[in-house]
Amino acid sequence: MSARVVTVSATFGAGGSSIGPAVADALGLPFVDRAIPVSVAAEIGCTLEEVLAHDDRAERGLGRLLANAARLPSATLGGMDVYLPGTAFVPEEEFVSHTERFIRQVAREDGGVILGRAGALVLADHPEALHVRLDGDRERRLGHALRAADRADEVPRTGTSQRAMERMLDDNDRARAAYVKHFYGADPADPRLYHLVVDTTRLPEPAVVDLIVTAARAL
Template identity: 65%
Template sequence: MAVRIVTISAAFGAAGGLVGPAVAERLRLPFVDRAIPEVVASEIGCTLEEARTHDGRAESGLGRILAGAARLPVVALGGMDVIPNRDLVPPEEFKARTEDVIRRAADTGCVVLGRAGALVLADRPDALHVRLDGPRERRMVRAAAEMPPNRDASAPSGTLYRDVERMLVDNDRARTAYVKHFYGADPADPRLYHLVIDTTRLPVPAAVDLVVAAAGTI
C-alpha cells in the first residue's frame, strides 16, 4: 500500500526545505511546514511571532522553548478578537497544538517537515519516516552555498563560514533539545526512520527519487 503521509526530519544544511516540497509535489500531497505555527497561533490566541518562537523548525528563538510565553492583548484573527489573557502559555500547549495540527493534516495525507513528525505519527502504518542528514562540514558547505548573495563585500574572508557554523550549531542544538525535551528522543537516531539519506552526498533530485520510491513500497 502506498503511503499518504511522509514525515521528514532534516538537520541544518541537509536540504529539508528543498526535498520536502519536491516530494510533496511528486506525491501530489500538501506540504505542511510554515502553515503549522500560523494555525497554532490562531488556535491558542497568540501572535504568530510567539508561535514561531515555540516552533520546532524556527530559525531563531528556539532557546526559549522551555520558557512560558505571555499572551498579548486583544489580537484580531480572521475577524474575531481573542479574549485578552495575561496567564502564561506553557510550552506544552504549543507542543500539543502542533501535534493536533500534524495529526489532522495526516488524516487527509501530507508531507510534513520537522516538528518531531516521526514521533508524533509513529503509530501510523501509512506513514513513511525520513531523516536527511550528513557530516557537519559538508552540511556547512551546502548551507553556505544556499546563503543569499547580499553579503557585505568588505567582510573578511571566512566570515561567511563562521556565521554558517554558528547557525548550524545553534539550530542543531535547538532542534535536538526540542525533541529530547518533549519526546525523550534524539532526532538523529536512525531507528526512528524508515529511510536515512545523506543529502550532502546525493543531489536533491536523487534524494527526492529515493523518498518517492520508498513511499510506494510501504
Template identity: 60%
Template sequence: MRVVTISATYGTAGSIIGPAVAERLGVPFVDRAIPSAVAQELGCSLEEVLVHDDRAEHGLGRLLSGAMRLPTVTFGGVDMYLPGAMPLAPEEFVNRIERMIKESARSTGGVFLGRAGALVLAEHPGALHVRLDAPLRRRVLQTASLADVSERAARKLVEDNDRARSAYVRHFYRADPADPQHYQLVLDSTMIPVGACVEIIVTAAEALA
C-alpha cells in the same frame, strides 16, 4: 493517502527536498502552515506562537543560540533569558502542533518537515519517516553554497539550528532526533544529489503505502 515525515539537520536541503517530494506524491507540504493554524486556533499572533517553534528564525532557535545565561527559564536543558513572559505555555503549543499534524495526516496526507513528525506520527499506518543528515563539514559547505554566505556564517547557522532543533525534540519527547530507530530511511543529501534523494523518498513512500 501518502504521509512522509522528514527530520532534517540544517544544511541537508530539507526545505528543498520536502516540497519536491510533496509535489511528486500529490499531497500538501506542511511546514510553515502549522504555526499559522495554531495561532488562528489560539487567537494569538503568529509572532507569539513562533516563540516556541523550533523552525522559527526568531523563535526557539534564536533564543537557544543567543540568549543570556541567566537563572530565569529552563527550556530544553538551557537556562535562558526571555524578554517578557511567554504568552503560551510551551507544552500547550506542542500539543496544538501535534493535533494539527495528526489531523492533517488523517485528512489530506502530506509531507511534514520537522517538529518531531516521526515521533508524532510513529503509529500512523503507512507513514514513511525519513532522516536527512550528514557530517558537519559537508553541511556547512552546502549551507554556504545554497545561502550564498561565508563559511563562517554558514557554520554558525548550522550549529545554532542543530542545537535548537535537538533541544526541542529532547525536551518535549525525551528522544534523540538523530537515533535511526525513528526512521525507515536515512539519507546523506550532501553526497546524494537532491533529485536522487527526492526519487528515493518518493519510491519508498509509494512502496510503503
C-alpha cells in the same frame, strides 16, 4: 499501498526545506511547514511572532535566538534559555499539544509531507506514514548552507559569514535535538525512528527526492 504521510526530520543544511516541497509535489500531497505555526497561532489566539519563538525548524526560530539569549529576557524551553518576544506567551506543553493535534489532523484527513515538529514520533504508529531522516557530515552541511545563502544573496562568502553560519548550524542542531529530547525523550538522530535515513550531502537533491518518493510509493 502508497504512503499518504511523509515526515521529514532534517538537520541544518541537509536540505529539508527544499527536499520536503519537492517530495510533496511529486506525490501530489500538501507540504506542511509554516502552516503549522500559523494554524496553531489561530487556534490558541497568540501572535505569529510568539509561536515562531517556539519554532524548532527555522533559522528564525530557537536556533537563531540562542545566540542572543544571554542578553535578552528569556524563558526556559526545551531545557535551554531562549528569548520569547513580549510578556505573554503560550506554555510549551500547550504549544506542543496543539501542534501534535494539527499533525494528526493532517495525517487523518488529506495527508501531507510534514517537515520537523518531531513528526516521526507523533505519528510513530500511523500505518500510512513514511518517516525520513536527512543528515550528513557537519562540514558538508555547512558548505551546502553557505552555497544556499549565496544563491539567495543572504550571506556573502566571507570569513565572518562562515563563522556566523557555523554558529547558526550548531545552534539549530542543538535546538532541534533539545526539542525532541525534552518533549519526547528521544534522540532525533536515532535511526530506529525512521524507515529511511539519507546522507543528503553525498547525493544530489533530485536523487534524494526520487529515493523518498520511491520509498513512499512502496510502503
